[in-house]
Amino acid sequence: MHIPDGYLSPQTYIPLYGVSFGFWAIAQKKLKKQLSLKHVPYLAMAAAFSFLIMMFNIPIPGGTTGHAVGAGIIAILLGPWTAVLAVSVVLIIQALLFGDGGITAIGANCFNMAVVMPFVSYWIFKLVKGKSVSGVRLAVAAFLAGYLSLVVAALFAAVEFGIQPLIATGANGRPLYAPYPLSIAVPAMVLGHLFPFGIVEGLVTMLLLKYFLKHEPDLVYAVLDPSKNR
Amino acid sequence: MTRFQKKLWIGLLIMALLTPLGILLPEKFNAGQAWGEWGIDKLEKLLGYVPEGLKELADFWKAPIPDYNFGGEGASMALQAISYIASGLLGIGVCAFAVFIISRFMAKHGK
Numbered sequence: 384m385h386i387p388d389g390y391l392s393p394q395t396y397i398p399l400y401g402v403s404f405g406f407w408a409i410a411q412k413k414l415k416k417q418l419s420l421k422h423v424p425y426l427a428m429a430a431a432f433s434f435l436i437m438m439f440n441i442p443i444p445g446g447t448t449g450h451a452v453g454a455g456i457i458a459i460l461l462g463p464w465t466a467v468l469a470v471s472v473v474l475i476i477q478a479l480l481f482g483d484g485g486i487t488a489i490g491a492n493c494f495n496m497a498v499v500m501p502f503v504s505y506w507i508f509k510l511v512k513g514k515s516v517s518g519v520r521l522a523v524a525a526f527l528a529g530y531l532s533l534v535v536a537a538l539f540a541a542v543e544f545g546i547q548p549l550i551a552t553g554a555n556g557r558p559l560y561a562p563y564p565l566s567i568a569v570p571a572m573v574l575g576h577l578f579p580f581g582i583v584e585g586l587v588t589m590l591l592l593k594y595f596l597k598h599e600p601d602l603v604y605a606v607l608d609p610s611k612n613r
Numbered sequence: 614m615t616r617f618q619k620k621l622w623i624g625l626l627i628m629a630l631l632t633p634l635g636i637l638l639p640e641k642f643n644a645g646q647a648w649g650e651w652g653i654d655k656l657e658k659l660l661g662y663v664p665e666g667l668k669e670l671a672d673f674w675k676a677p678i679p680d681y682n683f684g685g686e687g688a689s690m691a692l693q694a695i696s697y698i699a700s701g702l703l704g705i706g707v708c709a710f711a712v713f714i715i716s717r718f719m720a721k722h723g724k
Contacts, residue, residue: 435628
């Protein structure tokens with residue numbers, strides 16, 4: 384889901400830089416108010432975790448590969464605004480040091496994986512969980528949060544890819560940037576993330592939440608009353 | 614660092630050591646690149662041409678360690694696997710440090 388340089392037209396990547404900047408500015412404001420020192424080491428670990436999990440490319444035999452992002456569980460454990468910060472830093476470092484994702488596409492990639500994904504995860508988790516604080520319902524909520532948030536993030540990336548032929552074609556009628564239309568990009572991106580990549584994200588989210596609730600329940604942002612927590 | 618945090622870091626280090634699975638499994642199952650992340654050569658094969666705007670922007674940035682691989686394109690699987698672990702360790706170091714510094718400045722004392 385790391386869009387490389389060249390696949391997005393300036394008409395797409397510049398506005399998405401703007402959107403991501405907006406979210407970074409709000410995240411910075413929110414975290415200055417809410418973030419407590421005891422969470423700092425966990426933020427660092429969350430970033431490390433997200434970096435690593437994205438290295439585990441999952442193959443579709445004979446087809447493409449994809450990976451989980453970790454933004455789903457980070458949003459549940461540390462809050463969506465914290466996830467915006469941690470995952471954005473990871474994506475920027477991946478682009479700068481490892482060429483994974485383009486420099487021009489940093490705004491787009493951060494929007495998809497570090498903004499859309501954490502918020503979708505957080506909202507789905509809250510919605511499905513209802514008032515329960517443990518048990519099967521919480522596990523289902525966590526799985527769905529991870530699973531669907533990755534799928535939605537992939538859908539956003541797919542739309543960004545797919546609108547390029549509509550935005551920019553050369554004199555010969557050929558697309559100037561990402562060449563495939565929505566009718567190809569959306570199924571290609573979304574199906575792979577529905578199965579198998581999203582399943583992995585869902586399981587990771589569910590299992591890690593279970594682990595944290597068992598060992599450090601006071602940390603879990605989305606299960607506590609946020610007004611008391613921060 | 615609390616005992617719990619130490620445990621989590623050990624988990625992350627184990628994860629870093631396992632990262633070569635992320636290149637070995639795709640190789641074993643004959644799976645190619647992620648959709649939409651093809652290089653110029655691959656794109657030319659897929660389409661029969663390279664979109665002009667894409668070609669101009671594609672080399673916008675020369676990353677120091679492209680594809681988490683120190684060995685370049687022809688590197689053996691063993692070298693790629695070692696590069697991958699080294700990149701994983703470097704990556705978590707840089708990411709954790711950067712996020713630590715940024716959030717350390719934002720966090721409130723007390724609590």
